[in-house]
Amino acid sequence: MAIAGGEDLQACDLVSIAGLLRVCEMEMVLLGGHGPRAAFSSRATSTTILCHGEVGFPFRGRFVLPAEWCLLGYIHQMPEAGWCHGTPLESGVAFLLSPEGISEFKLGAHARLTVVLVPVERLHAHLIALEPHQPAQLARRLSLFKLNQGAQATNLREHFLGIGARLVQTEGTAGTVEVADADVDALIASYLIAGVAASPDDRPQCSRGRRTHYLVVQRTEQFMRANIRREIYINELCNAAGVSERSLRYAFDELLGVSPSRYLSLLRLCTACRSLTLSDASRRSVKSVALSCGLWDLSRFADHYRRVFGELPRQTLMRTPSLESSLSSP
Known part of the structure; x- marks a missing residue:
């Protein structure tokens, strides 16, 4: 069917x-x-x-x-x-x-x-x-x-x-x-x-090696989310996961199909997208949202955002009605 x-x-x-x-x-x-x-x-x-x-x-x-x-x-x-x-x-x-x-x-x-x-x-x-x-x-x-x-x-x-x-x-x-x-x-x-x-x-089974890779990815992502506002280095990710850089890359490649640095970039971008969609344009700016996600190069952020989501960050932010207009509407 x-x-x-x-x-x-x-x-x-x-x-x-x-x-x-x-x-x-x-x-x-x-x-x-x-x-x-x-x-x-x-x-x-x-x-x-x-x-x-x-x-x-x-x-x-x-x-x-x-x-x-x-x-x-x-x-x-x-x-x-x-x-x-x-x-x-x-x-x-x-x-x-x-x-x-x-x-x-x-x-x-x-x-x-x-x-x-x-x-x-x-x-x-x-x-x-x-x-x-x-x-x-x-x-x-x-x-x-x-x-x-x-x-x-x-x-x-x-x-x-x-x-x-x-x-x-x-x-x-x-x-x-x-x-x-x-x-x-x-x-x-x-x-x-x-x-x-x-x-x-x-019943699908998770092998011991795959389970280990899953835990590595899980610990790494937790560290990324907790420190998303600042610059994060690969050695910090390795320390958070308790593995070598080679093992870290293997784990991300098997479970997510991307490198740890690429995943961090996508995590920042999607977090920014969600914040822009839910933010009040009269109270937050694209810059404040970007910085809160560790995206310091605003021009690069805008270009990457447009290529992925098909519009500029400002356009996403402006689609959300301001709090004042929502309260004043009948």
Whole structure:
């Protein structure tokens, strides 16, 4: 079933994409030299948030689910390498994210997914029905598995395909998406049954070496974010990660496909983009935003920003209405 295609992708801003989950904000770092293009359809009911879409760019993302929400998802296609907490992701993988700490992942260009956010208590009720004595342990076992050719996997795949198709069909039309509570309950039950039936070979594994690289990238990024306002040197990144420069470069190349210095540059740029999008133009300037992200060469920043996002930083800032005009509007 064809749900979306690359020809439907449109230019969009990072803040809009980051807010698609509604109950939380994603932090996103582009990993390529071109701006974000995507196609998304999203709907919310009183008890469920549903989203289907395709991203036309590689990016590193992270978010924290609120304590009362969990997320079920399915990867329709993943042409380029991706991962979740270092574990490889590929086409045909179903996943469950619980509200426990930061969810960290990388998606490649033209990854297409359907995700459904439901209250934790709703999932918990299904877990107890399936495993009354150890529901929490069962949930951990079902966090990531590939849907192969079994009847249970096929049933779950069809549930995700059906929800994705209905989201796309209703995009731009009046009214709410026609996904009933019974449909969502059927999806949850199908997910749990397919997860229990999955064999060990269906569960992606993170090798010891890859896990080490993931921790190196994680520690390095934490240092970058904590010191983003100032100049950061490669030896500081090595010290923060506890590895040699060669090992640091290997880790970033395997998991992100860019060098540590290139990632730092992209992190600064995307942080500036988010700040410009959310700032009040009457209270902040492009210069203050750039300096707060460690971007000292304003001409170079403006040129790089335009090449990636298709407009100058000033244009992004001016799209946000000032606080005074918002308060004075009827």
